[in-house]
Amino acid sequence: MRLVLQRVFALARKELLSLLRDAASRAVLIGPPIIQLLVFGYAATFELKHVPFVVYNQDQGQLSRDLIARFSGSPTFDLLRVVPDQNGLQQAIDDKSALMAIDIGPTFTSDLERGKATHIQLVLDGRDSNTAGLASGYAQSIVATFNEEQLAAHGASPPSTVLLDRAWFNPNLDSQWFIVPGICGILTLLVSLLTTGLSVAREREMGTFDQLLVTPMNPTEILLGKALPGFLVGIVEGTFIVLVAIFWFHVPFTGSFPGLYLGFFCFLLATVGIGLMISSLAVTQQQGLLGVFLFMVPAIVLSGFATPIANMPRAVQYITLLDPLRYFLIILRGSFLEGGSASLFWPQYWPLALIGTVSMIVAGRLFRSRLS
DSSP: OHHHHHHHHHHHHHHHHHHHHOHHHHHHHHHHHHHHHHHHHHHOOOOOOOEEEEEEESOOSHHHHHHHHHHHHSTTEEEEEEOSSHHHHHHHHHTTSOSEEEEEOTTHHHHHHTTOOEEEEEEEETTSHHHHHHHHHHHHHHHHHHHHHHHHHHTTSOOOEEEEEEEESOTTOOHHHHHHHHHHHHHHHHHHHHHHHTHHHHHHHHTOHHHHHTSSOOHHHHHHHHHHHHHHHHHHHHHHHHHHHHHTSOOOOOSOHHHHHHHHHHHHHHHHHHHHHHHHHOSSHHHHHHHHHHHHHHHHHTTTSSSOGGGSOHHHHHHGGGOHHHHHHHHHHIIIIIOOOGGGGHHHHHHHHHHHHHHHHHHHHHHHHHHO
16 A cells, blocks of 8 residues: 555656646646636626515515515516515525515504605625625615605605615625635636646657556556646645635635635545546647636536526526536635535535546546556
């Protein structure tokens, strides 16, 4: 066992030295991630398409039902359900089934009928700050229209409804708090795929693959030696981006580092396995690079980074279950904004571990088949 580990670590060291000595490889691993982090962190914005919401209606009067009907009848909002208490409202926001919740007090209708101003509370999921901000704007416009109709019905001194909104997890709806943790996942995916996706193809292209085969190492040891640099580069790059997010962009980190790094491990297991699958199929580095980007673009689109998964067609939502970035973005944003710990992320850990295990097994079989 000791000799096996020595051979694996020797190959991993040789792989890392090959990456660091090559100026082009260093530029790919260091330059683009930093540039993309700064560009996306400062420039990326998204548009609103879909807002699922719940209602806690303590009033049950006609006017409260009219107001709820305005929200549910709007093409911007989709009413999920009417919750029976505050706990139901909180649970809907916490588990991300709703992006918005409306809390109507028990005297809403009676206050308006007596000519008094009244309040309703709008609770927003600040983890998706851009969508929450836009949803608040749409909600304000619906309430403004409701007040105009009250004006027409009651004359010059109408009762009015004041909307008090509050964003959870991201009180100021700062878009960087939403975007930058997502960029951490995308760039970790990029560097880990590039490191492993080109490794075997580079050996073939440089003519050193046959030399590798005549060493005492078996195919499994070679595969592990190729996988370790991907883990190391991914962890180092991911840690760097997390530190930039905290100390440069001032995104608050409220979770636990053990929970985050367990997510890093499971995510890198999946991405390294996929990268080795690509590399085992590629004959040249150009083919490996093409394979990496053929996987990356759909992975980013289907991850929920830019477009909410709930907006996608049902068939596409099932496809996203195979995307490791989908699960890692939940871990990242949960660690930064929700105060999530490892116990909260088990629904994300096990799919990542499963994807990683399957992809490593497939990569091993592809590697052996190319040797025969």
